[in-house]
Amino acid sequence: MNWPLETRQRVLAACREGRPYPETAARFGVPRGTVGYWVHADRQRRGETAPERASACPRCDGLPLDRRAYSYLLGQYLGDGHIVSKRKQHHLSVYCCDGWPGVMAETEAAMLAVMPGYRTGRRQRPGCTEVKSYTAHWKCLFPQHGPGMKHTRPIVLEPWQQEIAAEHPWPLIRGLIHSDGCRVTNWTTTTLADGSSRRYEYPRYLFTNKSDDIRRVYSDALDAVGVAWRVCRRGADPYHVSVARRASVALMDEHVGEKS
Template identity: 60%
Template sequence: MEQYSPSKRDEALALLRSGTTNRAVAEHLNVPRGTVGWWLHEDRKRRGVHYEQPTDCPVCTDREFDHPAYAYLLGLYLGDGHITSKPKQHHLSIFCDAIWPGVIDEAESAMQKVMTMPRTGRRQRNNCVEVKSYSKHWTCAFPQHGPGKKHERPITLEGWQRQIVSAQPWHFIRGLIHSDGCRNMNWTTRIVQGERRRYEYPRYYFTNVSDDIRRLYTDTLDALGITWTHCTRAGKPYNISVARRASVALMDAHVGPKY
C-alpha cells in the first residue's frame, strides 16, 4: 500500500467527519477509496465510535414513503421477486422478461421510490433481466421473505402492508399482473343467424402456485368489484381469469397490458 503523509490523512478525516462521502474525499485528495475507507474505520475504532450503516428503510425509520410505488413493488415481489441475504451481500431482485422494457423500468423506479439510498442495477441473462437493489433492509420492507419457495410456506401481509394495499389496490394488482399475469386475446365460437362465427375477446390471466398469493389477488379483485373465475389448466387450478367485459374495461383503465 502506498504511504501517505499524516497531513493528508488528517485532511481526509476532517472531510469525512464533516459528512463528505468516501468517494468525494478520494477524488479530492487523489487517494484510493479503499485507503479512505480504512482511515475512517481506524479512526472510528480509535475513538470508540460504533458505526451503523445509514438507511432510509421505511420500517426502521418510520418515515413517510411512496405507498403507490410500494404496493406495485409488493405485487412484483410476490410474483417474481426474491431477497438474497448473506454476509456483506443483501439485495432485492425482481426478475423480468427482457421483452417488457417498460416493466423493467417501472420495477427499478419503484425500488428507488420506496428506498432512495440503496444503489440499483440490472443484469441480463438470456431473455431475463434481473433488477436489483442492494440493502439488507429489504427484509424489513418485505417480511414475507423466508427460506424455501413462496408456495411452500405461508404468505400473509402485515397490518401496515394490508393498509397500503387497501388504499392502493390498483397498484398492487398491477404489480401482480406485471409479474405473474398477462392480458391476451381469447376466442370462442357463436351461432349468429344460423352460422357459426369466431368471436375474440380480451382476458386477464394471473397464474401463481401459492394459494395464499392467489387469494391476496382475488380478495383485492373482490374489493374492487372485479368478476373473476378459476381457470383450471392441465388439472391445476393455478390460474385466475378476468373476462367479463366490464371487469376487463376496469383492468384496462388501471392495469393495461405489459409493455
C-alpha cells in the first residue's frame, strides 16, 4: 500500500519523540511492521544507529526475580519449552495445548512476571499455541539451553535454580505437570466370592519425559513435599513417574489439580 507522505512523516515524528511502535501503529492505522521499517529506513538515511535497549535481566542486572513464577516457568520450560537464540531473533517458546486455555494464560502470566520488561505473543500451531516472550536474556535464566533435544544431553539445575526449586516446589511440580503430565482415572476389576466382578476406579498423576535428569527434578520436588511416587517403565526404559497413593493424590489435587 502506498501511504501518504504526511502519514509517514507523522509516524516518524511520533517515534522520534519516543512513542512505542504499537501505540504509534494503532494511532495512525499503520501496521506495526511498516512502522518499524519506516523508522529503520529513516535511521539509515540519517546515518543513525538504533539505540541500545537498557538491559532488564534479574541475573545480569541484579533485579528482583519473582521466584514463585520462575519456579512454575522452569517446569514449563523443562517440559514443553525451548529457546531460539540467533543473531536477530531471541525468544522463549512454550507450546500449550489448545484444549487448556487456563494453562496457556498461566504460562504467559509467568513469563510477564519473570521478565516484566519484555513483550509476549501467541502463535497458532497445529493443535497447540506457541506462547512466546522476546529477549536474549532468557538464556541467562535458563542456562540449560543448548543444541539438540533435552533428553539427549545433561540437564542439571544451577545452584541458584536448586534454591528456588527447594523454596517453591509446588509451582515447579505444577509447571511440570502442566507441560508433560496429566491426572487420569485408572480402573481395575476385582473378582468377588460369588464369582461376580466389581470395577474399582482410582485417580493418579502421571509425568512422562524421556530425560532421566528432568524426571529426577520432578521426583526430587515430590520428595520435598512428601508425595509418594514410583517409576513406571515403557518396555525396558523408565518413562513415567506415577503418583497413585490416596494421600499423595489428595496433596496433588490441592496444589495442582486437573488442567483447565
